[in-house]
Amino acid sequence: xxxxxxxxxxxxxxxxxxxxxxxxxxxxxxxxxxxxxxxxxxxxxxxxxxxxxxxxxxxxxxxxxxxxxxxxxxxxxxxxxxxxxxxxxxxxxxxxxxxxxxxxxxxxxxxxxxxxxxxxxxxxxxxxxxxxxxxxxxxxxxxxxxxxxxxxxxxxxxxxxxxxxxxxxxxxxxxxxxxxxxxxxxxxxxxxxxxxxxxxxxxxxxxxxxxxxxxxxxxxxxxxxxxxxxxxx
Amino acid sequence: xxxxxxxxxxxxxxxxxxxxxxxxxxxxxxxxxxxxxxxxxxxxxxxxxxxxxxxxxxxxxxxxxxxxxxxxxxxxxxxxxxxxxxxxxxxxxxxxxxxxxxxxxxxxxxxxxxxxxxxxxxx
Numbered sequence: 001x002x003x004x005x006x007x008x009x010x011x012x013x014x015x016x017x018x019x020x021x022x023x024x025x026x027x028x029x030x031x032x033x034x035x036x037x038x039x040x041x042x043x044x045x046x047x048x049x050x051x052x053x054x055x056x057x058x059x060x061x062x063x064x065x066x067x068x069x070x071x072x073x074x075x076x077x078x079x080x081x082x083x084x085x086x087x088x089x090x091x092x093x094x095x096x097x098x099x100x101x102x103x104x105x106x107x108x109x110x111x112x113x114x115x116x117x118x119x120x121x122x123x124x125x126x127x128x129x130x131x132x133x134x135x136x137x138x139x140x141x142x143x144x145x146x147x148x149x150x151x152x153x154x155x156x157x158x159x160x161x162x163x164x165x166x167x168x169x170x171x172x173x174x175x176x177x178x179x180x181x182x183x184x185x186x187x188x189x190x191x192x193x194x195x196x197x198x199x200x201x202x203x204x205x206x207x208x209x210x211x212x213x214x215x216x217x218x219x220x221x222x223x224x225x226x227x228x229x230x231x232x233x
Numbered sequence: 234x235x236x237x238x239x240x241x242x243x244x245x246x247x248x249x250x251x252x253x254x255x256x257x258x259x260x261x262x263x264x265x266x267x268x269x270x271x272x273x274x275x276x277x278x279x280x281x282x283x284x285x286x287x288x289x290x291x292x293x294x295x296x297x298x299x300x301x302x303x304x305x306x307x308x309x310x311x312x313x314x315x316x317x318x319x320x321x322x323x324x325x326x327x328x329x330x331x332x333x334x335x336x337x338x339x340x341x342x343x344x345x346x347x348x349x350x351x352x353x354x355x356x
Contacts, residue, residue, distance in 0.1 A: 194278065
């Protein structure tokens with residue numbers, strides 16, 4: 001199988017503070033991966049480095065064999081918190097903006113996902129609940145035809161039914177050969193849908209395991225994950 | 234479907250489809266839903282469904298037609314055998330659980346008989 005993401009000896013500092021140190025990670029095409037770790041472990045920074053948003057790192061990061069920051073952007077889609085849109089902006093205006101910025105943005109697919117999510121194009125951002133906003137973010141991300149999707153904590157602070165809806169949408173709209181990385185500090189709803197778990201701790205990737213391989217040892221993913229934090233509470 | 238945490242998901246899907254076959258909910262020659270439809274229905278990964286179907290295909294319970302999808306075997310004898318397998322494994326699991334409760338083997342029959350009589354009267 002071909003590698004969608006390859007990271008070699010990645011280190012990253014921000015304001016001379018160590019954020020990531022000697023990260024090695026490789027992800028295959030078509031996999032769904034949970035990026036787990038406590039808050040502040042470096043999950044978001046890792047995603048931002050992969051996406052080419054955080055710069056000035058050391059080491060090599062390649063997506064579909066492209067290591068150049070601008071070149072690899074064409075293969076990946078990362079969730080966006082929409083922070084720079086004002087509350088009065090309508091969903092359709094955000095979509096128009098996306099269409100202008102990303103050549104791979106598929107308007108028809110966007111509308112399909114929006115319909116599945118029960119969202120209306122004329123709704124204003126300011127009128128959306130947290131769960132609805134997250135659904136919109138997922139729709140915008142999966143309307144792009146990428147090889148690597150990075151979802152940064154898509155479930156944090158939203159209700160159970162919205163979480164379930166989002167999980168279903170991932171299964172429906174992830175292209176078969178695309179790799180999906182979902183970060184979270186808990187396993188939650190994604191436990192049944194992931195192929196692999198990647199654990200981020202002490203500024204690095206500590207472990208990478210197949211989910212069913214862990215279960216074959218008669219261990220739940222939850223137990224496996226908690227095992228890394230034993231005696232730390 | 235609710236999954237157990239510490240058993241591989243593909244094994245649980247395999248068992249689930251096997252049970253549908255043995256109970257006759259899926260019949261000889263029936264077409265299975267598409268892999269993606271099964272994945273969404275069960276809320277699991279497409280790769281996991283594919284793995285479960287591969288295992289069932291290897292055992293001969295299902296087969297795939299190119300471009301058409303997956304179908305239940307038309308081998309009625311094999312489906313009968315699947316049912317018989319459960320008629321052995323279910324009592325085996327029951328006996329093992331009773332033994333774990335400290336019930337001796339020769340008492341299990343009497344307990345079961347008593348239960349059946351009591352529940353009969355209740356109806």
